[in-house]
Amino acid sequence: MARTTLTRTVLAAASAAALFALGACSSDAGTATGGGGQSGGADDGVITLGFSQVGAESGWRAANTKSIQDTLTAENGFDLKFSDAQQKQENQIQAIRSYITQGVDVIAFSPVVETGWDAVLEEAKAAGIPVILTDRAVDSEDESLYESFIGSDFVKEGQMAGEWVVDQYDGEGYKVVELQGTTGAAPAIDRKEGFEAAIEGSDLEIIDSQTGNFTRAEGKTVMEGFLNKHDDIDLVYAHNDDMGLGAIEAIEAAGMTPGEDIKIVTVDAVKDGMQALVDGKINYIVECNPLLGPDLAEIAKKVVAGEEVEKRIVVEDQAFDQEAAKEALPTREY
Ligand code: GYE
Numbered sequence: 001m002a003r004t005t006l007t008r009t010v011l012a013a014a015s016a017a018a019l020f021a022l023g024a025c026s027s028d029a030g031t032a033t034g035g036g037g038q039s040g041g042a043d044d045g046v047i048t049l050g051f052s053q054v055g056a057e058s059g060w061r062a063a064n065t066k067s068i069q070d071t072l073t074a075e076n077g078f079d080l081k082f083s084d085a086q087q088k089q090e091n092q093i094q095a096i097r098s099y100i101t102q103g104v105d106v107i108a109f110s111p112v113v114e115t116g117w118d119a120v121l122e123e124a125k126a127a128g129i130p131v132i133l134t135d136r137a138v139d140s141e142d143e144s145l146y147e148s149f150i151g152s153d154f155v156k157e158g159q160m161a162g163e164w165v166v167d168q169y170d171g172e173g174y175k176v177v178e179l180q181g182t183t184g185a186a187p188a189i190d191r192k193e194g195f196e197a198a199i200e201g202s203d204l205e206i207i208d209s210q211t212g213n214f215t216r217a218e219g220k221t222v223m224e225g226f227l228n229k230h231d232d233i234d235l236v237y238a239h240n241d242d243m244g245l246g247a248i249e250a251i252e253a254a255g256m257t258p259g260e261d262i263k264i265v266t267v268d269a270v271k272d273g274m275q276a277l278v279d280g281k282i283n284y285i286v287e288c289n290p291l292l293g294p295d296l297a298e299i300a301k302k303v304v305a306g307e308e309v310e311k312r313i314v315v316e317d318q319a320f321d322q323e324a325a326k327e328a329l330p331t332r333e334y
Pocket of ligand 1: 059187241288
């Protein structure tokens, strides 16, 4: 259980995307220096990268933002333009349009929801600006609209959570409530799907499921509602640590002991979540590694240089029970 290293698995490289990368970048990389053109960032060796972040909804997001800002630095050859969309798709679309107008060399973003991106991604493509997805996927028929997607396998995360729960509690008729992530977001859709598949055939039953929007405050409010409505909850499955931490507050306020009277399983394994696991208030956490800055920097450099990039980079995650968390917590990076 207590594996400590992060492994990165590179899946199939997509030649079509690589060809697009070549085509898209040649006009930029090949132009003369000092022209003062609006897309001239890469000409002086500096890569201007516009990044549209989802928001600041969770501890995971804070660690992810820090990783990107710490890696895409001037010393590392980047001019990073960063914007926070406050969990709103229209803000992200606006930010991406503004990066297109500015003529940045690369656009990267973590899409708040899966659908509704084709139009703006086509605008980026028409402008010859390559796009890299980090963390969350888009649901688009046309894979040529982005170069690469770097992030975890969220279905697998949900599955790992479900498998542990079945392993521990099958046969006890557990009633489960689910705190879902942001409606329409890839990790919310996929973590639900993976968990449901894993508990199928067991006697665990999901008796209620609602979004808590990946925040601690909403996780608490939704859990309060669940506790008012049901007096037989055995386990909370929260799509991230923050909502699980909110649920802990609600359970304690209702006079019960989280981790004992009501078991809690979450995803992320950020510091506060790991501390609650060590303290016995959470029972199991599936990790989701937020340190995507280094991979983003590497892929952006390759794309600008016209090199082939992997279409999908899967970040491998581990999982922790209370014992494993005690071992891991002192040396965790996030
Ligand atoms: O699990 C959650 C955050 O997209 C993987 O977003 C990310 C999720 C993460 O708000 O805490």
